Amino acid sequence: MEKLKNTPLDADTVAHLIQQSNLADLCQASIRELVKLVNQIEKATGQKFIRMEMGVPGLEPLEVGIEAEIKALRSGVASKYPMIEGVDVLKTELQRFVKLFLNIEVGEIGCLPTVGSMQGAFAAFLVANRSDHHKEGTLFLDPGFPVQKQQCKVLGHGYQAFDLYEYRGAEKLKAKLESILDEGKTSSILYSNPNNPSWICLTEDELKVIGEVATKYDAIVIEDLAYFGMDFRKDYSVPGEPPYQPSVAHYTDNYILLISSSKVFSYAGQRIGGMVISDYLFNRRYPDLKRYYKTDGFGYSMIYGALYALSSGVAHSVQYGLAAMLKAVNDGTAPLVAPVKEYGERAKIMKTLFIKYGFRIVYDMDEDQPVADGFYFTVSYPGMHSKELLERLMYYGISAISLVITGSKRVDGLRACVSQFSRDMAPMLEERLKAFQKDHPLNAIVL
Ligand SMILES: Cc1ncc(COP(=O)(O)O)c(C=O)c1O
Numbered sequence: 001m002e003k004l005k006n007t008p009l010d011a012d013t014v015a016h017l018i019q020q021s022n023l024a025d026l027c028q029a030s031i032r033e034l035v036k037l038v039n040q041i042e043k044a045t046g047q048k049f050i051r052m053e054m055g056v057p058g059l060e061p062l063e064v065g066i067e068a069e070i071k072a073l074r075s076g077v078a079s080k081y082p083m084i085e086g087v088d089v090l091k092t093e094l095q096r097f098v099k100l101f102l103n104i105e106v107g108e109i110g111c112l113p114t115v116g117s118m119q120g121a122f123a124a125f126l127v128a129n130r131s132d133h134h135k136e137g138t139l140f141l142d143p144g145f146p147v148q149k150q151q152c153k154v155l156g157h158g159y160q161a162f163d164l165y166e167y168r169g170a171e172k173l174k175a176k177l178e179s180i181l182d183e184g185k186t187s188s189i190l191y192s193n194p195n196n197p198s199w200i201c202l203t204e205d206e207l208k209v210i211g212e213v214a215t216k217y218d219a220i221v222i223e224d225l226a227y228f229g230m231d232f233r234k235d236y237s238v239p240g241e242p243p244y245q246p247s248v249a250h251y252t253d254n255y256i257l258l259i260s261s262s263k264v265f266s267y268a269g270q271r272i273g274g275m276v277i278s279d280y281l282f283n284r285r286y287p288d289l290k291r292y293y294k295t296d297g298f299g300y301s302m303i304y305g306a307l308y309a310l311s312s313g314v315a316h317s318v319q320y321g322l323a324a325m326l327k328a329v330n331d332g333t334a335p336l337v338a339p340v341k342e343y344g345e346r347a348k349i350m351k352t353l354f355i356k357y358g359f360r361i362v363y364d365m366d367e368d369q370p371v372a373d374g375f376y377f378t379v380s381y382p383g384m385h386s387k388e389l390l391e392r393l394m395y396y397g398i399s400a401i402s403l404v405i406t407g408s409k410r411v412d413g414l415r416a417c418v419s420q421f422s423r424d425m426a427p428m429l430e431e432r433l434k435a436f437q438k439d440h441p442l443n444a445i446v447l
Helices: 011-020 031-045 063-074 088-102 116-128 146-155 170-181 204-217 279-283 287-291 298-311 316-331 338-356 386-394 423-439
Strands: 111-114 137-142 158-163 186-192 220-225 255-260 273-277 376-380 414-417
Touching (some): 011 386, 063 316, 088 255, 116 137, 116 298, 170 204, 204 220, 279 298
Parallel strands (some): 137 158
Antiparallel strands (some): 255 273
């Protein structure tokens, strides 16, 4: 890369810190590694970035959650171990939540708290991927959240992946899924919907295919609903009324749902989520589980095998906090989606500016309609690999992550998260993008 001069951030300082970071290839850097590097550049230059590398929610959480946590603490829960399967009030509200917002019925027994969806996925791998010794691990419908593959790696589980974008539509998706599941190695299938990072949303037809294929090949679907209800093109926020957040749960009994409180309730700091296991799967017996757990029961192994071994449950007070927030949205006394619609507005502003200065949206279409504005969007700059783009943008005080680490085939693309942007930053973003385009004129790039 030739040397940049007169960039908005002091070029020598940025170059020095990038070099010192030992991140030889920025497009392979993890989100947290990039966070560290950007912190260092901000500190050394005294200049603030337009930070798009990490999804830090940061909107105000519901007051009822905080109050319920305080009340629980004052009532003395801190000194007592919580039950691993969760406090009753949370189990009840989780069960109501999935009935009211997904239109699915499950027993309270399968509604469990986890330390964020992060732990939910880890525990799901620990049980689902050990249920049949002929199988090897997880099929990821990419692009995806990189840490989940890291979880499989640290567990020693195998995984496969393909870029969903190339197989949109029920027919293509079915053929692709069957070609992989036919090998007989897939214990579980994981995807997020809406998708981090591309923000594409699977349709009912596609979910039906995933469910049917999972049933046919006896694989367990781990549906990651980290961005519950956040396809703002539809209104999934009225309790008990359609449209409901789409879910594979309508098309197979082999499912585990991961419901995060981090984004939709802006509760990321408290590290709590819900895992919902279908009644069928909860009660199912897999003799091979006995290799690792005391029983062959799926649900029992999840609670008294995996979740026990991981953290002996979830912090007591925060379970009351989440229960109170769920109760409020279930009762219709607090809005589920309205507060986070702000992310869609930010995305609109940011995407417009990126496009104005020559960038392109990488994952731009959701089947036949433009991808929704939401928590993430993806960009590229003509003629540049994401490694170069990511590095060059640092000199202009703009940070993101490369799509390379998400399993995307689009190695030119970056994922941009809108959560740390506020509307008053628009002039600064525009100024920086303008400077970037001026220094990298499109007519000079060989396409
Ligand atoms: C797709 C996806 N799954 C899971 C998570 C983690 O959620 P939690 O904060 O509940 O652990 C994230 C967070 O960014 C995510 O994007």
